[in-house]
Amino acid sequence: MSEKQNIQEVDRSLYDFKDDESKGFFRMKEGLTREIVEQISEEKHDPKWMHDFRLKSLEIYNNMEVPNWGPPIDGLDMDRISSYVRSKSNMKGNWDEVPEEIKNTFEKLGIPQAERESLAGVGAQYDSELVYHNVRDEVAKSGVVYTDMESALTGDYADLVEQTFMHLVPPTDHKFAALHGAVWSGGSFVYVPKGVKVDIPLQSYFRLNAKGAGQFEHTLIIVDEGADLHFIEGCSAPKYNVANLHAGCVELYVRKGARLRYSTIENWSKNMYNLNTKRALVEEGGRMEWVSGSFGSHVSYLYPTTILKGDHSHCEFTGITFAGNGQNLDTGAKMIHIGEDTSSYINTKSISKDGGISTYRSSIVIEPSAKRAKSSVDCASLMLDDISRSDTIPAMDVRTGDADVGHEAKIGRISDEAVFYLMSRGISESEARAMIVSGFADPVSKELPLEYAAEMNNLIKLEMEGM
C-alpha cells in the first residue's frame, strides 16, 4: 500500500513541467494545435490523404466532449494534451525516474536490461530488427505482408490501407478515436492473402522498438478470403510511458471464410489512462476470436467490438481483467449481429483486489436482419477482499423474434475455507490464494499459447503479491 503511494508521488513529479520550463522548454499548457499535428505528419512523411486525415481528425477532436460515463478520467488534463502527444520527442526519460515497481517487475519477469529500458520508454531503441526481419521473410514467402504501419502507407498495399484505415473506428467515434486519428504513430500492418494459412502465431515485435508507439499505435490486420492468422500483440512486461495516456486503435478485417485470432496481454504502468479502441468486421462464414488480458493501468476503457456482418459469421471473446489498488478497469466486449445465423460467445473473468474496481460492460445488438442469431454471455467476477468492487453491466438490444440469447453472471469472493483446504496440504497462504485465482483465470490461460499463458500466470502471481 505504501509502495503505491510512493509511485503516485513519483508520477506527479514526472508531470511537473516547471523544471523543464526553467530550462527553456516551451510551455505546454495548451491544447492540441494544428501546428503540432502538421509537424507529426511532416516527420512521418505522410501521403497527402493521411495528412488531410490527421487534420480532419483534429477538427473532430476539438469539437468533441470527453466521455461522461464510465470511470472518471479527471486525472487526464486535456488542456495539456499536447504534452502527452509530444512527450516522446521533447522529453528524454531517465531510467532513474522509472518507478521501482516497474523495475521490480522487469526483474521478476527476467527481462534483459536493454529490453527493460526500451520497454520503459527511456532506453535506446532495442534492436529487434533482425528478429523482425527473419519473421517477415519467413511469412513473406507465402505472400503475407507484415510491416510497420508507417511503411504500409507507401508500400504495395497503400491503396488497401487508404480504403480501410479508420473505417471501422472512424475519428467521429469518440474523442479519443479522433485524437488517435490526428496523432497516431507506430503499430503493425498485416495482410494475409486469400487462402493463405499462417501456421505460426505472428507476434508484434514493435513492442520493443517503436518510437512513440505503445501510446497511439495503430494496428490494421486484413485476413483475406479463406485465410487464417493468429496475431499476438502486447506482452506481460509493464509498459511504462512518461506520458500517461494510451489511445491506441486496432482494426481487424476478417473476410469471407477467413479466421483471425487476436490475442493480447496488456500490462500498463499504473499511472496510465488506457482508452483503447478495438474493432473487427467479419464477413460471411468468417470467424473472429479475441483473447484479451487487461492488467495494469490506472483507468481502462476497453470493449473490443465485433461486427458480424456476413451470414454465418462467428465471434468468440475470452477476456480477463485484474484490478488492484488504485485501479478502475472498465472492460468488456460488444457484438453487433447483422448477418443471418451469426453467433457470438463472450466469456470473461474479472478479478479485483485491494480496493480495485472492475466493471464488466458488454453490449449485444441483434439487428432485424440477423435472423436466427445466437449469443451467449458468461461473465464471472472474483473479489479477493471486502474493499474491492466488481460490477456487471450487460446490455442487450434484440430486434429479431427468433434470436437465441443467454446471459450468465457470477460474482463471488475467494473462500476462506478453500484457502484453508489448500493450506492444510502444506501450501502457503499467498500461494493458496494465487492458485485459486490462477484456477479462476484458467479458461483464459488455456486460450493462450503456452509461453504467454505462463507469462500471464506469473503476472497474476505478481499482482497477487500486491506489486
Next chain:
Amino acid sequence: MAEPLLKVQDLSAAIEEGELLHHINLEVNAGETHVLMGPNGAGKSTLGYTLMGNPAYKVTGGSIWFDGEDVTKLSTDKRARMGMFLSFQNPLEVPGLSLESFLRNAIRQKTGKPLKIFQFKKELEETMALLQMDPSYADRDLNVGFSGGEKKKAEILQLLMLRPKFAILDETDSGLDVDAVRTVSRGIEEYQKKRDGALLVITHSTKILESLKVDYTHILVKGNLVKTGGPELVEEINANGFEKYLGKEDGGKA
C-alpha cells in the same frame, strides 16, 4: 518413554458464537490409530479443524504439541509441512486447478525440493489404481464435479501421496456406499501399515474400522472428552449408542 507425536494439553477452542471444545487432553504416538466418536454436534470436526489450525477456530486455552514442538500458534501450512494432515468431511472444489498439478505443488512446497517427475507420475498412477480411481481424474479440476465417493478417494489419494506422520480423517466414510468404504479403507490401511502413519479417525460407523488396527477410542460429548478406552469401546458404542455417556460431560470437566 519417547515424546508422543501429538500431545494435546488442556485444549479449549471457540468460534465467535462461543466455546466448542473444553479442556481436551489427548496423546497420539507414532503409528497409533485413535478413533474419535460422539453424537452429532459434539465437536468432533471442531477438534479436527482446531488441531489443523483453521483460523475460524480460536484456541482459548491449552496447547497443541506436534513432533516435540508447540504448534498452537503455527499457521496451517506449517503444521502440514511438519507432517499433519486433515482429510475433509466436505472437500472443497477448486476450479481451474487440476488434481495432479495441485498434488505436485503441494509436494514441492512440503518438501521444499524439486519434484522427481517420473517417480511422481508412477506413484500417482499406482495410488489411483489402489483407490480404483479412473486415471482421468488426475487431469480434472480438484473436486469439481466429483461424486461424494470420488471426493473422499481424492482425499485418501492426497494422504498417500503427501505421506504425513499424522492424519485426521473427518468422517471419510460418511455418504459412501459399501464398495467405496472398502476401497477407501484399503487406502487407509496402506497408510497405516506401509507408512506407519498415525491416525485420528472421526467416524459414526464401524465399517471403516473393520480392516484397521485400532489402539484407542475416545468419546466426545458436548466438547468434552468423556471416555477413553481400547478398541472394544467401538463395539460397545455400536451396540448401545452414546446414551450412557450423555450427561457425563460435567464429570469430565471436573
